Amino acid sequence: MARTIDPAKHEARRLVIIDAALTCFAATGYAGTSTAAICRQAGIGSGTFFHYFPTKQSLLLAILAYGTEETRDWFAARADDEDPLAVVVAYLDHTAEEMSDPRMAGxxxxxxxxxxxxxxxxxxxxDTRVLEDGLEPWIARAQAAGQVRTDLSARDLTAWMLVVLDGFLGRVAVDTDFTAEGQRDTLRDVVRRVLSR
Incomplete structure (x- = not known):
């Protein structure tokens, strides 16, 4: 008789492995992290690991996919919001909050x-496409509402926002004095200046 799988338990175990891998990758890098180290961190055996992820790279890709899906869900949850600029600023805060996890820089x-x-x-x-698809409509709505500049297209303003966010993430990753929490207000200010009329 086939064993039935509880989808909730399966997903919970998968998330435990993802969380353990995030911790290990942050501490020792991708090359320095073994599947054995991930198993120890997750409290599982190698058989369980390979049941969920055939390779270490497939696990890394699952972490990236999880982040992409989280971004898609974040924007979908705001579909009925009425203040487009507030949604854009809320996304900045969301990003800064995520990057405040001490593991994210690593x-x-x-x-x-x-x-x-x-x-x-x-x-x-x-991931970039999903973020562009999430931000650009809100920036276009902010333009229509007179909240942000219109001399550049919504697409160009979105691209500039991504330049700022990528630079922010890159700096947080390499400079321990440049923290997401400490720089949140400056991030908001820089993006507001990029978008300002």
Missing amino acids: FVRAVSAVMGEPDVEAALAL
Whole structure:
């Protein structure tokens, strides 16, 4: 008789492994993290690990996909919001809050080390597209509402927002004195200046 799988328990175990991998990748980098170390951190055996993820890279890709889906869900949850500029600023705060997790700087460095891998590049490109698709309509609505400048297209303003966010994430990853929490207000100010009329 086939064993039935409880989807909630399956997903919970998967998230435990993802969380453990995030911790390990942040501490020792991608190359320095073994599947055995992830198993120890997660409190599982290697058989359980390989049941969920066939390779270490597939786990890294799952973490990236999880972040992409979280971004998609974040914007979807705001579909009925009425103040477009407030949504844009809330996304900045959301990003700064996520980057305040002490593991995130190390995880960004770990991902940077494998950016040349085609599957990783594809996952990061998808993440960027989802973020663009999330932000651009809100920036267009903010333009229509007279809240932000209109001399640049919503697409260009979105691109400039991503330049600022990428720079912010990159700096947090390499400079321990430049913290997401400490720089949150400046991030908001810089983006407001980019968007200002």
